[in-house]
Amino acid sequence: MHENFIATPWDATVFGINTFEITALSERALREACLTTGHFTIKVDPLSCKKLLHNYGFYYCDTLIEPHCSQDQLVKLSHDHIFITREVNRQELMKIAHGAFSHGRFHRDFNIDRELADLRYDNWLNSLYESGNVWGLFLNDELAGFFGCCKNKIVLHALKSEVRGKGLAKYFWSMACQQLFLDGHDEISSSISAANMAILNLYSSLGFHFRNPLDVYHKISYGVLNEELGAEK
Structure with missing residues (x-):
């Protein structure tokens, strides 16, 4: 398990698939998510660059505020x-x-x-x-x-x-x-x-x-890395 993945078993029980939260935005973590079957969540600063997220197939779901x-x-x-x-x-x-x-x-x-x-x-x-x-x-x-x-x-x-x-x-x-x-x-x-x-x-x-606004991105991964993912667009 990647060091920046946290399993969320309460969600896995509901959705019938392994579920994880990614705690840091890095290319290594996003690439590993593509190689791991499951549903992934990552929360990022709204002003951060989202290029890596889009390149690795993550999609926007929500913006949270506290x-x-x-x-x-x-x-x-x-x-x-x-x-x-x-x-x-x-x-x-x-x-x-x-x-x-x-x-x-x-x-x-x-x-x-x-x-x-x-x-x-x-x-x-x-x-x-x-x-x-x-x-x-x-x-x-x-x-x-x-x-x-x-x-x-x-x-x-x-x-x-x-x-x-x-x-x-x-x-x-x-x-x-x-x-x-x-x-x-x-x-x-x-x-x-x-x-x-x-x-x-x-x-x-x-x-x-x-x-503390946070943009929330999700991805469902099937454990296969598409070679096009992560490539420069």
Whole structure:
């Protein structure tokens, strides 16, 4: 295994193919990816030269940015009919999650079946639930969505379709973020697609700033290096 490859077995289980993340942009790593069967991800600075990636058959999928917020920056909101709790039914959460995501990089990867991309998120939510890192978001005592975290990082969230577009998300997110600060974190961060304007505007309205943009490229390799790959174009 190349020193710059990290296996991602949770994705391999879903997609039925070995999956890897490449941690450094180098011709040697990209060439080795062509010789290794599997699905590869690499995240690079948007201003870096993409010629090598294109030469070795990698294709663009997404641009990620990192919202971040300190306690004094957070816009603190509350709502009389909203509360959050970790006491929530798993099956009800799964009903909200399944099919709720469209901006994920695997949903945008034309080589990945959308049902498998949905399953990846289902599995991710299950894992967060089992580790006790999911809050249910309740409106008028009915489950309206969920908010999943890993330490101080917001990693997965969704609202029921009938709750979206009513100006309620800012209350759910603000209350969940306030709880994270009460848990002792000095800063909260996340990772979102730059194409997801609704969530970008939501984070901005709550006082989050943005940093660390990354372009995400994918490749499915069949373990055979086409001699034309890597050649000067």
